[in-house]
Amino acid sequence: MIKLFSVKAKQEKEAAEREANGGTTSRQSSGEVRVAKDISELALPRTMSIAFPNGKDDLLNFVIAIKPDEGYYRGGTFEFSFAVPTMYPHEPPKVRCERKVYHPNIDLDGNVCLNILREDWKPVLSISSVIFGLSLLFSEPNPDDPLNKEAAEDLARTPQNFAMNVRRAMQGGYVGQHRFSSCLR
Amino acid sequence: MSRLDVDFCVDERARWRSIDALLLRRGRFTGPDFEPGEDVARVLREHVRVLVVGAGGLGCELLKGLALSGFTTLDVIDMDTIDVTNLNRQFLFRAEDVGKSKAETAARRVRERVRGCAVNAHHGRIEEKEDGWYKQFDIIALGLDSLEARAYINAVCCGFLDYDEDGNVDPATIKPLVDGGTEGFKGHARVIVPGMTPCFNCTMWLFPPQTTFPLCTLAETPRNAAHCIEYAKLIQWPAERYGETFDADVVEHMTWVYTKALKRAETFGIPGVTYAHTQGVTKNIIPAIPSTNAIIAAACVIETLKMATMCAKGMNNYMMYVGTDGVYSHTVEYERDPSCVVCSPGIAHALNANATLEEFMASIVAAYPDSLAEPSVSFGGKNLYLRGVLESEFAENLNKPMIELMNGRKEGLVVVNDKKMKKTSMRLRLSLK
Numbered sequence: 001m002i003k004l005f006s007v008k009a010k011q012e013k014e015a016a017e018r019e020a021n022g023g024t025t026s027r028q029s030s031g032e033v034r035v036a037k038d039i040s041e042l043a044l045p046r047t048m049s050i051a052f053p054n055g056k057d058d059l060l061n062f063v064i065a066i067k068p069d070e071g072y073y074r075g076g077t078f079e080f081s082f083a084v085p086t087m088y089p090h091e092p093p094k095v096r097c098e099r100k101v102y103h104p105n106i107d108l109d110g111n112v113c114l115n116i117l118r119e120d121w122k123p124v125l126s127i128s129s130v131i132f133g134l135s136l137l138f139s140e141p142n143p144d145d146p147l148n149k150e151a152a153e154d155l156a157r158t159p160q161n162f163a164m165n166v167r168r169a170m171q172g173g174y175v176g177q178h179r180f181s182s183c184l185r
Numbered sequence: 186m187s188r189l190d191v192d193f194c195v196d197e198r199a200r201w202r203s204i205d206a207l208l209l210r211r212g213r214f215t216g217p218d219f220e221p222g223e224d225v226a227r228v229l230r231e232h233v234r235v236l237v238v239g240a241g242g243l244g245c246e247l248l249k250g251l252a253l254s255g256f257t258t259l260d261v262i263d264m265d266t267i268d269v270t271n272l273n274r275q276f277l278f279r280a281e282d283v284g285k286s287k288a289e290t291a292a293r294r295v296r297e298r299v300r301g302c303a304v305n306a307h308h309g310r311i312e313e314k315e316d317g318w319y320k321q322f323d324i325i326a327l328g329l330d331s332l333e334a335r336a337y338i339n340a341v342c343c344g345f346l347d348y349d350e351d352g353n354v355d356p357a358t359i360k361p362l363v364d365g366g367t368e369g370f371k372g373h374a375r376v377i378v379p380g381m382t383p384c385f386n387c388t389m390w391l392f393p394p395q396t397t398f399p400l401c402t403l404a405e406t407p408r409n410a411a412h413c414i415e416y417a418k419l420i421q422w423p424a425e426r427y428g429e430t431f432d433a434d435v436v437e438h439m440t441w442v443y444t445k446a447l448k449r450a451e452t453f454g455i456p457g458v459t460y461a462h463t464q465g466v467t468k469n470i471i472p473a474i475p476s477t478n479a480i481i482a483a484a485c486v487i488e489t490l491k492m493a494t495m496c497a498k499g500m501n502n503y504m505m506y507v508g509t510d511g512v513y514s515h516t517v518e519y520e521r522d523p524s525c526v527v528c529s530p531g532i533a534h535a536l537n538a539n540a541t542l543e544e545f546m547a548s549i550v551a552a553y554p555d556s557l558a559e560p561s562v563s564f565g566g567k568n569l570y571l572r573g574v575l576e577s578e579f580a581e582n583l584n585k586p587m588i589e590l591m592n593g594r595k596e597g598l599v600v601v602n603d604k605k606m607k608k609t610s611m612r613l614r615l616s617l618k
Binding site for chain 1: 316332333336340341344386389390392394395396397398399400401404405419420423424526527561563565566567568571572573574575578579600602604608610
């Protein structure tokens with residue numbers, strides 16, 4: 001153990017020296033260290049891109065764009081905003097779909113139903129795992145865990161009709177009462 | 186003051202007789218560096234400054250215990266105000282205090298009650314204080330209910346550490362922490378001596394992740410009241426009150442969520458949505474048992490006293506207490522994580538004073554070929570070089586001298602990441618010579 005008070009005077013002297021030697025530096029939280037590691041090791045396929053709206057010094061907030069090259073959503077561009085909490089990776093990143101999309105697992109406000117974003121998150125997972133989870137939602141939309149019930153029933157009952165509705169939504173048209181964002185670029 | 190009080194207090198020696206019995210003589214359980222005598226008693230009463238972080242259930246108990254153990258200079262920091270639901274266990278507060286600052290009220294009550302004890306209150310967030318502010322205290326006692334706040338204070342204190350060439354911590358830079366936590370009938374007390382015992386981040390795995398419900402369950406098949414409340418807060422609030430941040434301390438916000446949750450529960454025929462339950466779910470309130478707080482805070486106070494005086498060996502280093510089924514307690518010696526990104530010493534690495542970032546990276550790859558091939562580097566709060574998707578943005582740093590990137594400092598802790606290291610980061614204590 002330490003002797004707390006024999007060292008006190010020394011401590012004050014050294015602190016003064018340290019201030020003189022360039023002052024204190026800011027710290028990187030353990031979450032920031034980990035997200036820097038995740039970002040530097042991120043390998044994106046050509047169907048995806050990443051952007052940092054606040055520049056390279058803020059890695060906690062970024063946008064991932066997914067452009068599926070197969071399946072119902074082929075040709076569309078879907079942006080997801082990521083907000084990484086300070087307790088990352090103890091807590092998962094917060095992810096929202098920035099466009100109104102007709103999808104069984106994404107509601108009209110952009111909430112995403114992906115198990116690893118909530119109940120199945122583990123600290124060993126990474127930004128990369130989440131991104132590939134998101135891309136899986138477009139290659140294999142899952143009607144069994146609906147967040148948009150109409151879209152889920154549509155997909156389960158009449159896949160061809162669902163495909164038509166997806167195209168219409170992606171062109172910026174109406175499905176039912178809702179107008180969707182055009183995402184064909 | 187009644188006659189009895191006067192008699193009782195008039196003799197300062199008599200007042201601290203029980204504590205002095207520990208401080209003025211050696212015993213078989215005293216610590217190895219313990220030097221009994223008046224000096225240690227004077228240090229305790231005149232020099233030691235303890236900061237109590239949090240003035241809630243644990244905080245009230247900590248302040249009371251520290252003041253009655255002979256600590257005479259205490260500081261307390263808390264951002265909260267007193268709520269009527271606190272009064273059942275936060276015994277320094279009265280009904281007329283509702284709405285007032287917890288820190289200020291707790292400090293005043295202890296000052297009034299314990300003669301000669303100075304308690305300074307700081308009403309505000311722990312993040313608002315500069316790191317250096319925390320240096321003035323000798324020991325920091327934590328009575329918190331959140332992981333974030335613990336991780337924050339832990340990182341501040343670990344940031345003070347200096348290591349020598351051999352990776353041994355400079356004792357003068359150690360800021361010890363005593364941490365308590367309770368949840369119903371369970372609790373823990375632990376001692377963190379940064380640089381010597383595991384820090385909070387070394388043992389983050391001890392804390393289970395918060396239980397969350399699948400989003401689709403909340404949206405489509407809610408089965409209980411908590412599901413309805415979560416839905417109202419998580420889905421309905423951002424959709425219907427776009428741009429407003431939900432604040433659990435604003436009554437109107439809480440009422441709004443409660444009303445929405447209640448309506449949803451009625452639609453699905455689910456009972457049990459009440460205002461109190463809504464508060465519980467949205468604020469993640471854990472049931473607090475006053476006596477659990479008392480037990481845990483008592484352990485923390487005793488460890489603080491032992492650390493300040495060395496009058497007995499300190500706890501090593503984590504005590505768990507379980508009161509759910511009988512009374513069970515166990516103390517475990519957790520180990521440091523040698524690659525902890527918050528407290529590990531890092532590896533000493535020297536470089537000539539004019540070396541550029543590019544030269545620095547080449548030198549560490551040469552020194553650690555098994556761990557590094559394409560390193561990413563950060564210093565302080567800033568990334569200096571990141572591989573991958575952002576690499577081009579950092580290219581301009583490659584030819585800059587390290588000393589410039591380190592804000593003119595000749596020594597510092599540099600964090601290095603590399604694909605070759607699967608789970609860990611490497612910390613280097615870089616000195617430019």
